[in-house]
Amino acid sequence: MIEEFETLAATGPRIWAIGGGKGGVGKSVIAANLAASMARTGIRVVLVDADLGGANLHTLLGMPTPRINLSDFIARRVTSLADVMAPTPIENLWLVSGAHALLEMANPNFGQKGKILRHISALDADHVILDLGAGSAFNVLDFFLVARRGILVVVPEATSVENAHHFLKAAFFRKLKRAQPRRQVRAAIGQVMANASQRDLRTPRDLISKVMAVDPDAGAALVAEASTFNPSLIVNRAEHAEHQRLGEDMGAACRDYFGIRLECLGTLPTDRLVVRSVSQRSPATELYTQSPFVAAVRGVAERLASPQWRIA
Amino acid sequence: MTGRPRRKDWEALGLEPGADLALVKRAHRHRRSLYDKGSLATYTLLEDDERTTMLSRIDTAYRRIVGTEPFGSRLGPFGDESTSDRSEAPTGPPPDSHQEPGAYLRHHRLSQGLTLQQIAAEIRVGAAILAQIENEEFEDLPAPVFVRGFVLQLARALRLSDAEELAGQFLVKMVG
Known part of the structure; x- marks a missing residue:
């Protein structure tokens, strides 16, 4: 399913998935502000509220609860995801609402997930931003992994960093499980585990290099799979100079630990205007153009929209 | 090495x-x-x-x-075997180990006819660092926690009985 989706994704809109393990770190606010910021520059953006069960992007955009939402699509009351797209108060920005999704929707089955993904990649837009829910459930991980880039949001707090690391580990191993041919890869991993001491297998990176030694083909398959795992990071609510380093430091540690590249897209400062914009039901980018948060969000939006950004 | x-x-x-x-x-x-x-x-x-x-x-x-190399060779005289590193065995009593722990270590090394490189090879600490210890170039040394270990190893290589104490004195002077 995911492989098929990736082929489609190569020609469709650029898809970004915003996740990150912990609730309340600002995923939805960042999604809304990034989308609004991009739309203002003339880029056609669809925001998909994939926080199934906890959707509220419509509120952040100052819209009434949309009449049609994702659950209508799942229940086949509408045939196309494009029919769920609702215009927002911001030109060039549409919303696919997840509001009022049925309870069982919070955990869509395999077929439903595949259908959502296929339709997302067929949307007539330049960029699609998926706002994922909190947690590391498989469906969140899958949406995260199929995006052009999964974007992790953390705040400089131990609990948030903890959840982010848990999320990254879960996503990474889910990704490695897809390495082909599956039987051969699994056999090589088994052989490594049986012969290596704990000390030799400290990190996923160690595992890959040991597998490489016993079975170069299986090792190469793992490397290939791992090399396409390139999540990005946004640090939200930075207050001190020390917080400015967090993104870069997490990137360095991820490189050591997983052997992957975790690029920091930007560090967004704590800004009371953001809180105010939420109660005013409009993205801060629409209301407070001088806000430091808005300036930082624009920097991230520019990077996402840059034509140089290729599929890793 | x-x-x-x-x-x-x-x-x-x-x-x-x-x-x-x-x-x-x-x-x-x-x-x-x-x-x-x-x-x-x-x-x-x-x-x-x-x-x-x-x-x-x-x-x-x-x-x-x-x-x-090349960091070892950038050091000039004290990282270089051809000069003071290999000078004559010192005469007279050793310097005070509290006042001048670096000089104290050098005195004992030279009196045993050892070069920095020989000790570096034995204890696997760079000659450059050993020279910095002897010269008490505190600014250039790594964090105190490592330096303590280096001084300890150096003192033990010289068979000094007060190695632990010396490492402590060196640190006191370094962070003081």
């Missing part, structure tokens, strides 16, 4: 091979704090023993890089 730095040593410090000494030092300090127990960026990423392994990789990498 401490062994040539390998590619993985540079990687452990997140550097391109051949980066200059100032960068190496900064990277080492940064990596040490990144994997410190209190570090936010690596919180729960690593188990305690993984953290320890990572730190020892970082330190080994640092020692291998700093302990080899």
Whole structure:
């Protein structure tokens, strides 16, 4: 399913998935502000509220609860995801609402997930931003992994960093499980585990290099799979100079630990205007153009929209 | 010798091979704090023993890089076997180990007819660092926690009975 989706994704809109393990770190606010910021520059953006069960992007955009939402699509009351797209108060920005999704929707089955993904990649837009829910459930991980880039949001707090690391580990191993041919890869991993001491297998990176030694083909398959795992990071609510380093430091540690590249897209400062914009039901980018948060969000939006950004 | 730095040593410090000494030092300090127990960026990423392994990789990498050429040869007289390093055995009593722990160590090394390189090879600490210890070039030395170990090893290589005490005195002078 995911492989098929990736082929489609190569020609469709650029898809970004915003996740990150912990609730309340600002995923939805960042999604809304990034989308609004991009739309203002003339880029056609669809925001998909994939926080199934906890959707509220419509509120952040100052819209009434949309009449049609994702659950209508799942229940086949509408045939196309494009029919769920609702215009927002911001030109060039549409919303696919997840509001009022049925309870069982919070955990869509395999077929439903595949259908959502296929339709997302067929949307007539330049960029699609998926706002994922909190947690590391498989469906969140899958949406995260199929995006052009999964974007992790953390705040400089131990609990948030903890959840982010848990999320990254879960996503990474889910990704490695897809390495082909599956039987051969699994056999090589088994052989490594049986012969290596704990000390030799400290990190996923160690595992890959040991597998490489016993079975170069299986090792190469793992490397290939791992090399396409390139999540990005946004640090939200930075207050001190020390917080400015967090993104870069997490990137360095991820490189050591997983052997992957975790690029920091930007560090967004704590800004009371953001809180105010939420109660005013409009993205801060629409209301407070001088806000430091808005300036930082624009920097991230520019990077996402840059034509140089290729599929890793 | 401490062994040539390998590619993985540079990687452990997140550097391109051949980066200059100032960068190496900064990277080492940064990596040490990144994997410190209190570090936010690596919180729960690593188990305690993984953290320890990572730190020892970082330190080994640092020692291998700093302990080899060309850093050793940049030091001038004290890293260079041809000059004072190999001078005559000292005469007279050793300097006071409290006042001048570095000079005290050099006195004992020279009186045993040893070069910095010989000791460096034996204890696997770079000759450059040993020279900095003897010269009490505190600014250029790595973090005190490493220096204590280096002084201890140096003093033991010289079969000094007061090695522990000397390492303590050296640190007192270094951080004081």
